[in-house]
Amino acid sequence: MDTQLILSYLKSLSENNNREWYHAHKAEYKEANAQFEALVQELILQIGKFDKSILPREAKELTFKLVRDTRFSHDKSPYHPAFRAHIGPGGKLPVPVGYYLMVKPGGQSFLGGGLFAASFKDATSMVRDHIAANGGEWENILHDPEFQKEFSVHGTALKNVPTSYDKEHPQAEFLKFKSWYLEYSVSDDIVADGERFLAEAVRLFRIMKPFNDFLNQALKDFQMPAR
Template identity: 30%
Template sequence: MQYFTNDFVGFFEELSTNNHREWFHANKKRYEESVKKPFEIFLGKLIQEIQKYDPMLDIEPKDCILRINKDIRFSKDKSPYNLYYTAFVSGGGRKDKSVPGMFLRFSPEMVGVMGGCFGISKEQLHSIRTKIDQDSSQFRKLIENKDFVQKFGEIKGRALKRIPKEWKEAYEKEPLIANKQFYFVGEVSPSIITSDSLINELMNYWKVMRPVNEYLIEAIQ
């Protein structure tokens, strides 16, 4: 099924050179019809597909989709709108990015597909490090899986510059112990947005990220 027309990309391409409230409000109906409504329908179907494998996922599109308005309070760039549309599909939705799930970013340049933990608390970070330390071989096996590497490459995130004494031995076995975040990123051509195989393609990414996400979920919970 095709969820989006070419105007999804067209809207953001034009917004990039007209990023002000006057243009956006003049194109509000277009935004609703080409971006917001079809994205909600698409996301609802994606959630239904994920629930076939994860029936415990209890979330709706409105709980996942982030606002198109930018937070410009602390930014030098005062343009009011993001040039992409995003959603965080997880048990915590957009309000809790520490819960591993699938983060999607649709833009004219690419479709970003991300997973793992972003906003981790101090306690959650300690739990993840402890789990990795207890069985670093299992963690390494998951992130070196050929399908995972092919789609996502490697685990990313900010890392400690100085390793605390309590983690030095674990760091020698697994350098990712130093990470303060554990996330991974895949990129797909934006042509997928208008493709009939959009859901299938994204579900392939979800299935590959699932073992790593579940490992992290088990650690933080």
């Protein structure tokens, strides 16, 4: 699996982030994108062995476009020089939560999971309620030795515990959060070795699964807002 091709294309795009270059190098894009989709398809098969909720899926349904929405951004570069995918029970929708990967040169690649979207107020309330009611289970997931070795929980957070929760709750710090997610940085050297990158992703996503399962249990009645 030639993931080196993905990195070299994205590096060139980041150095030439304009429409002229992009359209002049469409053949290279197609080749790199095909390699990324092959990687994602293999990941779907491997993750499906321990998490059947993500099956069946086609890689091209789960990847994100390179084109950026620059309307509300100071950065007006037209492309996001990264290949990204979310492998979840609902496809690439952020809820139910799943397994996220981003390949971006310069040591910016990462594997992730959990709830990234802090803007879904209903989702935030559901997860807070679930942590408040199932603190022991949450604690066990976070203190599993394998999990602790690889991950810590990230997320945007309030300064104080919301008033509807006990500020002395054992999980009070996590009740401040508005999103709960994991990120694991991956070096360019590992990404460039396709088989090694795939094995590492499968290993980490397997460790991540109980965390995702807990969040998805909390979010089982969540409805994505209408666009």
